[in-house]
Amino acid sequence: MAKRILLCDDDVTITSAARYKLAQAGYDVQCASDGLAGWEAIQACSPDLLITDCQMPRLNGLQLIARIREVPLLAELPIFLLTGKGFELPHDELKQRFNLRAVLDKPFSPRELLKLVNQALAHEPVAPSP
């Protein structure tokens, strides 16, 4: 069974590019257009990995991650943070604070993203279906 990835970004171009690349590699890719939709999708589809943008309507990326980390079952969910913000967000501090697998600056490379996703999910068991 294909591992499930949830893409959360309010920019359709970004989600469509990442979705295409990851789907081509055989992943089951779900998309959400803002933080709140992402939170609902996590509960609905139990992804194996979350890739989220930082600046989003309704619930931003960091708020979404904080909410996820409050749930014991989701404490170890692999999360990638995509960010268009530059100097404001120190990557190491963010990774440590929110237990993130990667922080990627925009513009990002879909190939690099796929490589990181493959590495992150290589040893992850497939999440149970909802």
Add this chain to the structure above:
Amino acid sequence: MASGARCPFWPRPMESLRFDPFTSATTLMLATTSVVLAWLMYRAQRRVQAARRYLMSVCDALDAGSPQEELLPSPELANAGDGWAHLLRRVSRTLTDHVTQAADAEAARSTLDLRCRKAIFEQERMAAIIASIPEPIVAIDAYDEVVIANRSAEELLQLDGRAAGSRALENITRCERLITLFGETRKRRLHGIRSEPIELENAQGERRWYNVTISTLAADRPNPNDRRGGGMVAVLRDISDQRELQRQHAEFVSSASHEMKAPLSGIKAYVELLADAPDEATRESFLEVINAQSDRLQRLVENLLNIARIEAGVVRVSKQSQGLNELLSEAANVIQPSADAKQIALRYEPSPLYLSVLVDRDMMLQAAINLLSNAVKYTAEGGSVILRSRLNDDQVIFEVEDTGVGLSKEDCAKIFNKFYRVDKDKNMAPGTGLGLALAKSIVEEVHGGRLSVSSTLGVGSKFTVILPLAGRGNNSTP
């Protein structure tokens, strides 16, 4: 006269008036003595009068001012050879010396008095200048006692001037940070000027940032050998607005970079996907995305540049008197296809009057298009957008009213800020967050008009542009 007769003035008989040698000699001697005495008295009186006249002339001369040359006694006194002239000249010289000294002392006193008045005036003027300076200023002496504090300093630092017995800084203020800064400057024997930003609560209870500049006063030392150092002056400058501007600038740069990174990310990602695309159709679709994202980036850069040009005052403006209705009609035509695509009824209700406005046609057209485009974007399918114009006294008004999602009071206050987009509405339509900011700059900064918004959440919004009427409008229909 008969013998025995008596003279009524002479008691003795006339017969007794016979020549007596003894009596005659005595009488002569007496007469001579009398004459000599009278002459001597006359001379003495003449000298006294001469002396008096001399002293009077000396006094008159002194009254008239210090005489340049010594006055000499009259020859009568000078030739007398009895010491009067010498005595009088001595008296005259002594008097002249005393009067001259008194005049010098008076002049010195007047000069001193003038200097004192000048010093007092200078001190009062300096105190008035320091008091009038809006920046808080506080000066302390070598013993950390406050010697000068203007009203602003008293208010900000809550200086308690009535603190009993002491003017020591630490006793009359609760501003620990300032006390520490003065202490550090003294302890490290720092000379010259040092500055540091500190946060303080002002008299209104607001927390604001101040740049404290402490200058050491090398001359203000009670003892040059005292290692303690001299007095210090602290000037506190409110830098809250400057910090806020810096914050806004940093936020603007952050927002601009974020907004530019979005299309750039799309382009970069799709260029990479393009290289790996399996077939021509996929490549075509990817190229379309790249093209659309390039257009988006171009629009963003152009809008940013337009706003920057207007704000910097370097935009080339070509204002001409023209009819507003025609211009608005053109803007409506540009937006009509977008409205049709969403089945939005775009109605244009122009004023029946010819509304003459002095505007840069391209810029005002851009502002009208931005307002209409914004209304169409945030109005749901089947809604309506009305564009109307009217004359109000000497002002021309045009409005864009929609039945869209509306704005909260908080959003209304921020909707013209650069890059501000209402979070919940972001998914309704793409946008740069610069369209309304640009429209406002065009209307207000370029044309001296006014652009405002009134809105009810869930009901709709109305954007109103007010422009001054150019010349006199006539009643002809457009």
